[in-house]
Amino acid sequence: MTVVFACMDADTLGGIQQVTHTLAQGLAGRGYDVHVVGLHRAAAPFRYVEAPRYRHHVISPEPVGPQSPRARRRADERLAALLGPMQAGFAVLTSPGVVTRLTSLLPRSLRPVGQYHGSYEHARGCWHLGSITRHYPKLDQAIFLSEDDAWRFSEDALLPNTWTLPNPLARWPLEVSGLDTCRVLGVGRLEGIKRFDRLISAFARAAPSPPWELHLIGDGAELERLRAHAVREGVGDRVVFRGRVPAADMPGEYLKAAIVGMTSEHEGLPVVLLESAAHGVPAVAFDVSGGVRSAGPVLVPAGDVAAFAVELARLMGSVRERRRLGAAARARAGAFRLDHVLDRWESLFAHLAR
Template sequence: MDADTLGGIQQVTHTLAQGLAGRGYDVHVIGLHRAADPFRYVSRPLYRQHVINRSSRPSRFERRRLDRVLGRIGPGFAVLTSPGVVSRLSGRLPGRMRLIGQYHGSYAHARICSHLGAIRRHYGELDQAVFLSEDDAWLFSEHALLPNTWSLPNPLTIWPGAISSLEAPRVLGVGRLAGVKRFDRLISAFAMASAPPWELHLIGDGPEEERLRAHARREGVEDRVVFRGRLPASGMSREYLAASIVALSSEHEGLPLVMLESAAHGVPSVAFDVSGGVRSAGGLLAPPGDVAVFADRLDTLMRSYDERRRLGAAARARAETFGLERVLDRWEQLFAHMTR
């Protein structure tokens, strides 16, 4: 819907755009409306960017502006990045475009919100429906009756030359401090599992920060939960190298980049088992919402350097399959499949 908000869909969009442009494709990133707080993902983009509407609400001029932008683009592929985009543009894109509908969430999340209904209504009419894991593609094929599913993971943006020593007593949580990330559960699990000198560092900002600080006080770990605020993407490699465990406590995720990035740095992760994407990224898993089991998984890694090193090495080996060049190869395989 907008292309420049700080978020996972936007990051993946710009990463893929830059990668495909680097392979010689004429790539255009189109935001249907302007971001309230624009974030720059690529310092020197090889692709072109367009904003259709200055407002977040549809306007009577939107169709004309969109037609004008699309009129300057030749035949090719239109990648629609969410159910909202697919619904809003249904029937409005030129016939020379082959339409690919992405979904960056999981089937488990889609079925408890409006997304599954939107996917059922519109994605079967597209040339291809793309999901983040084979597990989720199969579930959508079976339960949304889609004949056109395909799986393509999110790509890693970097491949670090160094890996973490896994010696620092630090657990890392990364994400917006908002309800869906459930950092309250992470703080509770950390309090159950750890003892000094272990610390939990939370990287991100958001509306839940004061509530989470109060929760840390109630759990008795206020002095060991460090709120770091939002950090630039360029500084995240340093944070992974300084961590020994990454923890993901979200209610729902598609394929979280945090798990892939930490794995690339040799850092093992603990997460709730909320999607096929989470399972494909590796790590120790706990049943969704089960804080006690999550705490037990954290405790296992905190107590054993050898286990951290073993799981970190396995995670890094698995993360190689999510490297940008490999994911771009898979996108080109999809393009070839669609044009056969």
């Protein structure tokens, strides 16, 4: 059976791309003919899988952005030439933009499945909800990351075809963090929606003096602004900007961490929370979605920096509490192991094939 994963671009550093490559490698390992299709070239490609068992295609040489009519026609021709000969299976369209772009171009042999990697709360606050409401009911299935999100889309957006499939862990670590280092870890793109300024502010309130440090892994347009913000908060010498870290090196980062912090404006089901939990590292996160809740961090009201700082300080002050919460997080993360999630994908395929 063929499985195609289509992304606006498939190689940018981001959650959609990481999950796509993880699922593609896993399903290919189970014998599926898997293709990952990026509709556009990534401006700064990131390698997720060292030895992929699936095939990878980039349709347009330009990064995501407006296309001329000629470039759009050429892209459509390339897509038709790629998808047309494929054997029967499923096309997993990973975002509302991909659904609207690709649905009409799919051959009859590929049944369309729409993913949404965000939360209902995020969709409601932007154009996504309108697009999902218009286009996802026409698909064979609409997939969401948590039972809560699937239920809300079903009830509020009147979607008749919702299904829940969580993000998977690419690997299950055998080693867990000792949680005795004085390090808080933040992971993600240094962009506005991640609101690392709030994490820096909360860290400054929770740990106004050494030895605790905050390490931020990722790059992006907010780097210099966040550096300046750390200085203003009085922790410029204890906020360490690490830049990009290869995917293969991330387990070592979790093993050196005592706490993970997540202060995003919105999230679906962040892989960072799953990975940290699998390494036995407790997390503090804003309560912004059903997906975040399902990962089991210490929850704080969205945007409440003072409350976030209180929880950080509580965990900083007790290695015993960190270990208790870390063990509970690891037990909960077992449900997101790759084999379990792949089993659920195969159940979906069997359901649609009936």
